[in-house]
Amino acid sequence: MKLTWxxxxxxxxxxxxxxxxxxxxxxxxxxxxxCANCHGTEGRAxxxxxxxxxxxxxxxxxxxxxxAFKNGQRQATVMHQLAKGYSDAQIQQIATYFAAxxx
Numbered sequence: 001m002k003l004t005w006x007x008x009x010x011x012x013x014x015x016x017x018x019x020x021x022x023x024x025x026x027x028x029x030x031x032x033x034x035c036a037n038c039h040g041t042e043g044r045a046x047x048x049x050x051x052x053x054x055x056x057x058x059x060x061x062x063x064x065x066x067x068a069f070k071n072g073q074r075q076a077t078v079m080h081q082l083a084k085g086y087s088d089a090q091i092q093q094i095a096t097y098f099a100a101x102x103x
Contacts, residue, residue, distance in 0.1 A: 031090055032097045038078070043098045059092075059099035066091045 021029075032043070035054070039045055043055030054062060068074035069083035070091070086094070 028093045028097050031086075031094050035094070035098075042101045044101070044103070053103065054098045055101035056103035057099060059095045062095035062098055063091055066095065 035043065038051045039054050040049070040051075043053055043057075045051050045053035065074065066079075066083050066086070067088070069076060069079040070086070072080060074080065083091070
């Protein structure tokens with residue numbers, strides 16, 4: 001009877017690594033999560049939305065658009081203000097993340 005806890009404990013230890021993510025990966029996911037309110041979960045906007053989905057777009061395109069918003073070269077209702085809150089490095093991380101997502 002005392003050994004009944006061993007199997008679940010061993011299974012839990014064996015799968016813990018599968019769920020672990022690096023601090024960097026979690027940080028980038030948290031940056032990308034800030035886009036979900038408008039662009040949808042994982043960058044997949046709701047069909048018919050006025051806001052475009054950004055999942056699967058080319059990294060360089062996403063980064064260029066974000067930098068254009070940030071630098072005032074591209075106007076928008078909200079994005080030109082939001083983009084100012086990200087460093088150029090964060091913009092690159094966000095662009096890389098969304099480029100890797102499936103449409």
